[in-house]
Amino acid sequence: MTEISKVVLDIADLHAWYGESKALHGMNFEIREGELVTLLGRNGAGKTTALRCIMGLVRKKTGAITYRGDNLAARAPEIIARRGIAYCPEERGIFSSLSVAENLELPPVIAKGGMTVDEILELFPNLKARWQSPGTKLSGGEQQMLAIGRILRTGAKLLIFDEPTEGLAPVIVKQIAVVLEKLKARGFTILLVEQNFRFAAKLADRHFVVDHGKVVERFSRDELAGNEAKIQAYLGV
């Protein structure tokens, strides 16, 4: 990214709580139009919490979440989604009482420009054969494909993925990397939470390292080379 495009999502001084216990302690980061950025960090660092805050799923929070000039912090999840943000949760969130088809068609279309079902099936041909089976009868990899495919139809411009490679075989991880690259090429802005640094390094324009509920380091793609050891230290236990 040579020219600086405009900031799409800006997180400023975000604090969040689960009941009495605090999970985010003043988090700051931003995503620009068309970028793919990652949040890296060890287990329990607060990555998922940050995403859940953006989606309005964590109520108790302070700070500003600005999406295209609009503060989302006080909005309900369904409103946030309709502003053009699509969310692919940790552990995939496939509905077991819905068929593959129903799962894929569940999120309502909120704007023009989303992918068609045919285009999605082209990205994930495996799903075609399983079209009518219950969502949770799929393998882990297939479920992840379904979870990714599910949010591409809606016309949302900002896609949020929470650890899409977790627990998957290397072949499938590679396939998902290809898909993410295609999505980026298509103009989607992507926020990716990852612990698999090698996977993230190849894809992302910028990286934010999260630790103890805040962003402690930020690197652009070019700065990675010198800082690998540092990042690994943050990710290691």
Added chain:
Amino acid sequence: MAMMDLIGVPPALLFGQLLVGLINGSFYAMMSLGVAIIFGMLRIGNFVHGAQYMLGAFGAWYLMRLPELFPGLGLPSIGYWWALVIVPLVVAVIGALMERIFIRRVYDLDHAYGLLLTVGLAMAIEGAFNVYYGAAGQMYGVPDTLKGGINLGFMFLPIYRAWVIAVAIVVCFGTWYVVERTKLGSYLRAATENPDLVRAFGINVPRLLMLTYAFGVGLAGFAGVMAAPIYQVSPQMGQGIIITIFAVVVIGGMGSIFGAIVSGLMLGVIEGLTKVFYPQASSTVIFIIMALVLIFRPAGLFGKETTSHSVADVSSGRSGSFLENGRLWLAIFAIGGGLLPFVIYPVMGMKILVLALFALAYNLIFGYVGLLAFGHAAFYGASSYVTAHAAAAWGLPTELCILLGVSVATAIGVLFGWLAIRRQGLYFAMITLALAQIIYFYAVQAPWTHGEDGIQSVPRGTLFGLIDLSNTLNMYYVTLVVFLVGFAFVYRIIHSPFGQTLKSIRENEPRAISLGYSTDRFKLIAFTLSAMLSGVAGGLKAIIFQLASLADVFFMTSADVLLMTLIGGVGTLLGPVVGAAVLVTLQRELATLGAWVVVVQGAIFVLCVLFLRKGIVGTLEEFLSNRAERKAQKGVKTTEAVAKTEAAQ
């Protein structure tokens, strides 16, 4: 036909009852469908469903009588067909408002509160109709177009009945189709599984919940209109059916729509057949089937096994607080109780003491194990009847009578506990409620309980051949001693290692299991102890008031004990006692209101659930502990300040 004659049943009777069974089954199916949908989506055990059904029937009746109700306005009488359209919509709107105003507020709380809230709403609504219409039923004619019948040769089929069955089947399977096969249905199913994620996809789940509730309630209203020409339109019509509906839903498998429909129809038919072959069991057969299903298929016939460990967020006393100091309060109660008959009527004092004992027993299972039992009237009432019978018919010594009553209550407690312990949360409540109905219907029918009259003029006798209990003060002091012993007993249990284990089960059952506790056995023991103590209260009650009646085994008694515990403070030592005192005083003060008492009591239920979940004692406890904390913090600050100044010097 020859075969029928062979077993000695005339075919007309058989087919007649089969038809009655199908009709009842149609209503069971429509009603349990609504309850199942509401439970599936909202996780609310909609006890007010019966009242909403009644609203539907009254709605039709009002529309028909518009000219008489508002004579000046020149309104037309609106008949059955329009009622069938208008009334369900109106009832659905009422449902939507109820969801907005009340039900929405308890989604994030333990299932218990949803049930309590809807019990309160049901009491208030049904109570209000009872004030105006009493027990008398209103007539509503069959519409002209559906009058008459068809002679099928072996029986006469009234057209209206055929119509009800056909419509019920269409409505039920139509609903099933919408939920299972349409886009809207996929939203509903997905929101049942993971509402947050569905919201994050841009679907307005809160509105979906409201509409679902409104739909389920509208269905009840629809069933009410359908029922108006068949059953009498009366304030009690919903109360009679709701507990059966809960049993049907448990049998079908909670949350299973298909299960609710099929079991509804099937159980109606089985009930009808029972009327032919063994009429004595016809009112209990559904509850007995429920017990059997629970033994062999705990998740219900069509339900999937769910292992939801809902952590009861009921409040509890803070150990170390003087409010939880059993010895102190035992002394206070002994002295205060000794003086009480000089302040208030001894009879009222005894009423408070007996109900306090009952509530203490109840709190043992609800407060300390976190299981929402909703059938404690069974133990209280069974003991009351047995004690009264032993004293009145057999003339046994008083202490032996009570002992007999307590033994029976304990035995029933073991059995019901063993059946119910298999499920938790709301299921547990519905199951205990349904099981208690078996005892209730038994008491209605058995000859020795004397039906509506109950067992009257029970002799109080002499205790151990020494103390003449017909003397009111003697009776009072004996009651006080039993209460004190019961109070000390409960305190001992809570503070024993057994009580600590119960507490850890309530707080985190999976962890208790992983620590090697067989939690079901602990729960069963606690349940049995609770049943036993309830039996003590029930037996004592029969002797004090010289009466055992249907009110003792009626589900309102289960609701009362729950209300007392809730008002006082669930899981606190003093809560049950305070709750009993408050409720008895309240009932006395409100006695002048007559039938309105039930309405007020329902309103108190609702208010407690919405605003006073910790109860009186729990709220006081919270206030005290907050104050103690603030003081402690101040203390820390001053010591810090001192340390700083010292360091500076």
